[in-house]
Amino acid sequence: MDSRHLCMSFFILFFLVLANEAFQDAFANSCNVTGGRSQIVVPRGAYMVKSAVFNGPCKGWIEFRVEGTIKAPAGLVSDDDWVAFRHFDGLAITGKGTFHGFGESAWNFNNCEKNPKCRRLPISIQLDFVNNSVVSGINSLNSKYFHVKIHQSHRIKIDGVHIIAPEDSPNTDGIHIGNSENIRILNSIIATGDDCVSMGPGSKDIWVHNVTCGPGHGISIGSLGKYDNEADVNGIKVQNCTLSGTNYGLRIKTWASDIQLSAYNITYDNVIIDNAYNPIFIDQQYCPFDGCDQSAKPSSVQIKDVWFKNIRGSSKSQLAVTLQCSRKYPCNNINFWNINLLYHGPEGSVNATCMNVRGSASGIEKPASCI
CATH class of the missing domain: 2.160.20.10 (Single-stranded right-handed beta-helix, Pectin lyase-like)
Structure with a gap:
């Protein structure tokens, strides 16, 4: 899309301890921008996010540009997903920043092989019902469960991402795809335990x-x-x-x-x-x-x-x-x-x-x- 036709809405997020409220406020403002592309920027630095679920559809393209490190809470948490995007048509998750899942603090709770009543640990980045979108350049480190999961989505490109977790980390699939069509995973490095x-x-x-x-x-x-x-x-x-x-x-x-x-x-x-x-x-x-x-x-x-x-x-x-x-x-x-x-x-x-x-x-x- 030509930059002359972009309606750019920049919301720079300066978080202190928990960034959930800042995330949601910035998203609400961006989602209501009609046409063009709105951009939410996570600048350099480290920010704690308990759980963030972003629900579309929005009135135009949304870009989350991550340059800093977004940190998950340590230990066993109650949410099934950590950062989730649902019902988008036109989403970009970009930047050179990192989603740090702190899975090392929760992997010992992953006992589903022995416990049929076990509870699934959170997925780091979840894309549900997301179409015509791109994930580019980001890093995902030590997810508690899957790093990226794509569900009921179409025309997604994942390009140039770096996904890493220790060899013995359980169920840390790099990218899992289900009930989705036209998915491209390109030019990426994935080193995980699954x-x-x-x-x-x-x-x-x-x-x-x-x-x-x-x-x-x-x-x-x-x-x-x-x-x-x-x-x-x-x-x-x-x-x-x-x-x-x-x-x-x-x-x-x-x-x-x-x-x-x-x-x-x-x-x-x-x-x-x-x-x-x-x-x-x-x-x-x-x-x-x-x-x-x-x-x-x-x-x-x-x-x-x-x-x-x-x-x-x-x-x-x-x-x-x-x-x-x-x-x-x-x-x-x-x-x-x-x-x-x-x-x-x-x-x-x-x-x-x-x-x-x-x-x-x-x-x-x-x-x-x-x-």
């Missing part, structure tokens, strides 16, 4: 490009098939990415359940995987908890039309490719072209294993294809 990017049910037309991932659990589709009425996953492209020191590399994971849906039209192209435990992994018996009966039933999620192209690097384990598909709905049209994954450990040569898979392999085959 998935760098996770794409859940209803993720459609997602492009992950030039993302550096690691540590963490790699770039994942799923988990799928856990809840009723989940929507298909369709049109995923992961391209020109580097994954280093991750537990998994490129992973698709589904629960062994009766929930029916499909994941299809998925392309991984020109990806470097350096020293990952499981570089390529399709897991249709996914279960992160103890006590799961993985033999009880096959997954009802159909995985099909998947391309792995120009995947190269090294595996930390001998088993570089694992395709563990459903006996009820075998993986169909799974294609490999120029896979070059090396293993230098004591067990021997690099291997692949397949179960209930149909597809093809051509070009370089390291490990030798099991399809």
Whole structure:
């Protein structure tokens, strides 16, 4: 948009201890500016924000420019979300500042693997029903739960962000997408304790490009098939990415359940995987908890039309490719072209294993294809 046509409304926020009231006052003023773009600026400095939920729609574009550090309260807090944006059409979250979630003060409360009544910790940045928007340049540090979650949103670009949390921090997914379409994640660095990017049910037309991932659990589709009425996953492209020191590399994971849906039209192209435990992994018996009966039933999620192209690097384990598909709905049209994954450990040569898979392999085959 040409600057001559922008209606700029600057609200510089000088916070003392808690910035919630200043945030909301500035937002209320900006949201009522008709047309153009209104800008809310968080200047350099450190500001404590307990919880901030911004509800649109607004009369024009809203830009939150963060140059300082926004700090979450320490410990276990009552809110499900820390900073949330809902019902926007035209939102920009920009700047070189940091959202500091102080997750290190709450990760010990994340005991959902053992406690079915556990309460979810807050997400750092939540985008709900947000369209035609951009997140650019910001930093997210030590989220209590997910760093960024995108839900029921369309045409979102995330560009040049830096997301970081320790390797052993639980459920600190970098960017999680669900029931959203036309999402672009570009030119970013994500180093977390869980998935760098996770794409859940209803993720459609997602492009992950030039993302550096690691540590963490790699770039994942799923988990799928856990809840009723989940929507298909369709049109995923992961391209020109580097994954280093991750537990998994490129992973698709589904629960062994009766929930029916499909994941299809998925392309991984020109990806470097350096020293990952499981570089390529399709897991249709996914279960992160103890006590799961993985033999009880096959997954009802159909995985099909998947391309792995120009995947190269090294595996930390001998088993570089694992395709563990459903006996009820075998993986169909799974294609490999120029896979070059090396293993230098004591067990021997690099291997692949397949179960209930149909597809093809051509070009370089390291490990030798099991399809």
